[in-house]
Amino acid sequence: MPELPDITLYCEALDTRVTGTRLDTIEIRDPFVLRTAEPAVDTCSGRRVAGVRRVGKRIALGLEGGLWLVVHLMVAGRLAWIEAGRRARGGKALARFEFERGTLVLSEAGSKRRASLHVVAGAEGWRQHDPGGLEIPGSSRAAFAARLTASNHTLKRALTDPRIVSGIGNAYSDEILHAARLSPVTLTQKLTAAEITRLHDAAQGVLAAWTERLRSACGDDFPARVTAFRDGMAVHGRYGQPCPDCGTRVQRIRYADAELNYCPRCQCGGRLYADRALSRLLHRDWPRTIEALEAQKPP
Ligand SMILES: [Zn+2]
Numbered sequence: 001m002p003e004l005p006d007i008t009l010y011c012e013a014l015d016t017r018v019t020g021t022r023l024d025t026i027e028i029r030d031p032f033v034l035r036t037a038e039p040a041v042d043t044c045s046g047r048r049v050a051g052v053r054r055v056g057k058r059i060a061l062g063l064e065g066g067l068w069l070v071v072h073l074m075v076a077g078r079l080a081w082i083e084a085g086r087r088a089r090g091g092k093a094l095a096r097f098e099f100e101r102g103t104l105v106l107s108e109a110g111s112k113r114r115a116s117l118h119v120v121a122g123a124e125g126w127r128q129h130d131p132g133g134l135e136i137p138g139s140s141r142a143a144f145a146a147r148l149t150a151s152n153h154t155l156k157r158a159l160t161d162p163r164i165v166s167g168i169g170n171a172y173s174d175e176i177l178h179a180a181r182l183s184p185v186t187l188t189q190k191l192t193a194a195e196i197t198r199l200h201d202a203a204q205g206v207l208a209a210w211t212e213r214l215r216s217a218c219g220d221d222f223p224a225r226v227t228a229f230r231d232g233m234a235v236h237g238r239y240g241q242p243c244p245d246c247g248t249r250v251q252r253i254r255y256a257d258a259e260l261n262y263c264p265r266c267q268c269g270g271r272l273y274a275d276r277a278l279s280r281l282l283h284r285d286w287p288r289t290i291e292a293l294e295a296q297k298p299p
Pocket of ligand 1: 243244245246263
């Protein structure tokens, strides 16, 4: 699932290409992607783009007159940009947005139709799509501590819950917990003050470093090859490979419909967790599916 660094890059690339220009038409290729009937999607055509913003893992295009197009890519949704005059390549487009300068294509790999487009009006419609999690960049340690400890969850769950913190999923939570030297199954209300500070610093540092890294790799291009598995990640997607800091083999725990990765020496005092027991623990701390986690409303 594209998380804060990737979504930020999508928003920046879109902003330079479409803000201030006109959205000519929206072509819905797969009716299931459009989850709203009112306002009608056709009423967006011919409006200028007022701005682009990220809210959590969603991308929102603001149109003149207070309409918003809200895209959630979920796991396998991706965006592509085709400059005006260029031919579109094949592939399974769910929707195409024709702007003055080019065409934005929303597509989704695989057969699970999870990516979504909502058309909403005004701030009220907009707020329904904000799960309300804390934005880590620029947040204070006090605000972070308050959000984290308001409920008692495993750290893995807390970091990926969009009602608690914003924009983080499976990949960057693995990386943040490794950088913070904390176990994914530590409970939030058991954290010491020093551990909360370490986690907050790690979260800010990891997200800022990866955003900058992706930005310099992308340059002025539209982001391509958006993936949750990046060269240079410490533990995420690296099961069985050596931890870059201590050389211990990276371990995994399977839960819900995903898998988390951690270094037993750096994060758990050398303890190896039994996958099955930990899976049960995480299962109890988890909605059944990724859709359920992402669809949560503010508390
Ligand atoms: Zn290690």
